[in-house]
Amino acid sequence: MHQNMVEVRDLSKTFKRSNGEMLDAVKNVSFDIRQGEIFSLLGPNGAGKTTTISMISGLLTPTHGDATIGGHSITRQPLEAKKLLGVVPQEIALYPTLSARQNLEFFGKMYGLSGAALSKRADEVLEFIDLKDRQHDKIESFSGGMKRRVNIGVGLLHQPRLIYMDEPTVGIDPQSRRRILDTVKQMQTEMGMTVLYTSHLMEEVQEISDRVGIIDHGELIAVGTVGDLIQKVGEEDRLILKVGSQVVSELLLTRFRHEVEGVTGATHEQAHSNGSDGSATQPDGLIIVIARRGRRALPDLIRVANDSGLDIVSVEVREPDLEAVFLHLTGRELRD
Amino acid sequence: MRAILDIAWNELRILFSDKGIWLNLVILPILISVAVGFANGGGASSSTEGPRLVVDVIDADNSTLSQQFLADVRAANARVLLCPIDNDEADACGMGETALLPEVAQNRLEDEASLALIEIPAGFGESVLSGQQATVLYRSNEDITAPQYILQAVQVAAQRAGGAQAAVSVANEVASDLSILEFSDEADHATFEQGVREEAQALWASDPITVEYVLASVEPQAEGTGNAGFQQSIPGIGSMYVLFTVLPLAAMMIRERKQWTLQRLVTMPLSRGQILGGKLLARFVMGMIQYGVMFGFGLALGIRYGNDPFALILLMVVFTLCVTSLALAVTTLLKTEPQADGITLFMSLTLAPLGGAWWPLDIVPEWMRVIGHISPIAWVMDGFHSLIFFNGNLGTIIVPILVLLAMGAAFFAFGVARFRFE
Numbered sequence A: 001m002h003q004n005m006v007e008v009r010d011l012s013k014t015f016k017r018s019n020g021e022m023l024d025a026v027k028n029v030s031f032d033i034r035q036g037e038i039f040s041l042l043g044p045n046g047a048g049k050t051t052t053i054s055m056i057s058g059l060l061t062p063t064h065g066d067a068t069i070g071g072h073s074i075t076r077q078p079l080e081a082k083k084l085l086g087v088v089p090q091e092i093a094l095y096p097t098l099s100a101r102q103n104l105e106f107f108g109k110m111y112g113l114s115g116a117a118l119s120k121r122a123d124e125v126l127e128f129i130d131l132k133d134r135q136h137d138k139i140e141s142f143s144g145g146m147k148r149r150v151n152i153g154v155g156l157l158h159q160p161r162l163i164y165m166d167e168p169t170v171g172i173d174p175q176s177r178r179r180i181l182d183t184v185k186q187m188q189t190e191m192g193m194t195v196l197y198t199s200h201l202m203e204e205v206q207e208i209s210d211r212v213g214i215i216d217h218g219e220l221i222a223v224g225t226v227g228d229l230i231q232k233v234g235e236e237d238r239l240i241l242k243v244g245s246q247v248v249s250e251l252l253l254t255r256f257r258h259e260v261e262g263v264t265g266a267t268h269e270q271a272h273s274n275g276s277d278g279s280a281t282q283p284d285g286l287i288i289v290i291a292r293r294g295r296r297a298l299p300d301l302i303r304v305a306n307d308s309g310l311d312i313v314s315v316e317v318r319e320p321d322l323e324a325v326f327l328h329l330t331g332r333e334l335r336d
Numbered sequence B: 001m002r003a004i005l006d007i008a009w010n011e012l013r014i015l016f017s018d019k020g021i022w023l024n025l026v027i028l029p030i031l032i033s034v035a036v037g038f039a040n041g042g043g044a045s046s047s048t049e050g051p052r053l054v055v056d057v058i059d060a061d062n063s064t065l066s067q068q069f070l071a072d073v074r075a076a077n078a079r080v081l082l083c084p085i086d087n088d089e090a091d092a093c094g095m096g097e098t099a100l101l102p103e104v105a106q107n108r109l110e111d112e113a114s115l116a117l118i119e120i121p122a123g124f125g126e127s128v129l130s131g132q133q134a135t136v137l138y139r140s141n142e143d144i145t146a147p148q149y150i151l152q153a154v155q156v157a158a159q160r161a162g163g164a165q166a167a168v169s170v171a172n173e174v175a176s177d178l179s180i181l182e183f184s185d186e187a188d189h190a191t192f193e194q195g196v197r198e199e200a201q202a203l204w205a206s207d208p209i210t211v212e213y214v215l216a217s218v219e220p221q222a223e224g225t226g227n228a229g230f231q232q233s234i235p236g237i238g239s240m241y242v243l244f245t246v247l248p249l250a251a252m253m254i255r256e257r258k259q260w261t262l263q264r265l266v267t268m269p270l271s272r273g274q275i276l277g278g279k280l281l282a283r284f285v286m287g288m289i290q291y292g293v294m295f296g297f298g299l300a301l302g303i304r305y306g307n308d309p310f311a312l313i314l315l316m317v318v319f320t321l322c323v324t325s326l327a328l329a330v331t332t333l334l335k336t337e338p339q340a341d342g343i344t345l346f347m348s349l350t351l352a353p354l355g356g357a358w359w360p361l362d363i364v365p366e367w368m369r370v371i372g373h374i375s376p377i378a379w380v381m382d383g384f385h386s387l388i389f390f391n392g393n394l395g396t397i398i399v400p401i402l403v404l405l406a407m408g409a410a411f412f413a414f415g416v417a418r419f420r421f422e
């Protein structure tokens, strides 16, 4: 038995864009997914998560490199590899005019199930995704969260040991998201499955993952446990000071860096947010300060700001997280 | 194979989960075929309506018997127009004042101004009367369908006029003329003659209905049962609706790619061939259902489709295969669903009239008929005309069948090479 469920080696994909330019969507990506773990790929939109999943599920032919699933090469023994694998695509890949059950039964047949076994698995999956009472309703009549659950259910039909879930929480309400995250945990703990999870949301990745790969512009820039990755940025906290539309001078930022103990960086960002009445947009300035032991630095920061005649509207202290890791590694925010 | 059938079945279930399907599959095509059927003279057709078969006649004998012979030819197939004898005011023979000399007749045959030439030599009447060998010369051009029926008409006339002996002569002449048979030596030839004579005698001696066979199948039109319009519109509108039901494969495939169900199938333990095969099979079945609806409706009306149901169904199968391949080829050239909807509708609405789905191509100018044959519809309609109007069989529609298969193979190769799942 392989200890690694999935081994990805030097995987690259170059797309030819419609304007003729070549785009390296994935560049020399290598990683392993261990038996029974939840491994996440975290990266902003367009980072190459879906392209990577597509290559290691046999949908896209890699420009270079290969991957094995349970020891079977996805490019050379695709049928063997695919048998071990369930896939939950980022899109709701279901037939909208068919019922939940009809979708499950059709895809179940495609996984080679039939007869009583198929019927039993459809029942079990419907139970698991908690849609038994709606099983005969058409997918098109479902809410976003229900569709997502059926989308996941299809990937579980043939009881695979490995499942890929590509942004399974996109575009749904917090309650449904909570439910799906619980489901993913359940797959690991109750069914002993190995999960490859992708998301651009660091909170959920941080919550569920055993290990995380951070991907940006097609490159895998860091791999490790959440703890390992946070170690990389050290113990620095981020302090986010809201200053509204006030002018922030470069001098003030310099004073923060020099006069306040523990501060290693300070930047000013201009964002726009909707006014409280929801109509006009207002300038919404932020000062982001990076500091060791941020809470201790706070009184001094406020004093210096007051000295310069700047009113701080609100303060938020963020302890190191994957967001900070991403910022540290790329110089950009994950949500950009 | 199992997976292909499952995919096809699922596809059909999706198509039939839309209640609107009945409108497009049954109600509209039937309404349109009825309307077009009447417009093509379905209600009040006379025996001479529909395409006329121009046959030149040089009657050097000009005896009572030769005239009887020609009368028999006319009676055997009411579509036959004997030129110049039966020419009308409108000059249906298309010969103006020209006298029909042998060279003129030969040229007309080569130019396809006429479909066949019957030459009755001087002394024909006397020979028949004296029981000697009487010869009628029959020549046809290379046209693929019609001459068979004229030949049949001539043979009937010959049998009537001269019995078995005349049939042998005609068969001989025809055999050498069409060069379908080559004799290695005299003995071979004699055996052939003997065979034909025996067969013809048997035919003559046996049940007269055997002779009637040729007549009977022409009779319904000769008696004006009034379905020539529907005999055009059922296959014509039916074939157009096969385009309407099969070509939307393009939009459906694009939608499946957009909603990722196609990609999801690729991540399952299936080959791409199975996935594509299932989708194409479903469309093929839809096309055949469409034909079934139309021809079934026609049957209920009492429309006759000729004498060879096997050839008829084979023709439908081959055409539907060709259109299914065309749909695949088109899919690879399109990007968005609205684009696919627009282009496939446009294709259906040009290929159908161009190919003679709305009116027979016999009434359009020669150049349009030639251009029309870029449309698979033209070929399938050639086949239907041959089977339905002229009681053809597999042999008479072999060219349309082969052309449709060749077109289909080309579309299929193009489509498979270019098709992308992701």
Ligand SMILES: Nc1ncnc2c1ncn2[C@@H]1O[C@H](COP(=O)(O)OP(=O)(O)O)[C@@H](O)[C@H]1O
Binding pocket: A015, A016, A017, A023, A025, A043, A044, A045, A046, A047, A048, A049, A050, A051, A052
């Ligand atoms: N079929 C394609 N053709 C051209 N470019 C593509 C194609 N698929 C994805 N891309 C590009 O590749 C990059 C990575 O996309 P993707 O893998 O979907 O990112 P993610 O899933 O991380 O949001 C993006 O810039 C995207 O525009």
Ligand SMILES: [Mg+2]
Binding pocket: A046, A049, A050, A051, A090, A166, A167
């Ligand atoms: Mg994606």
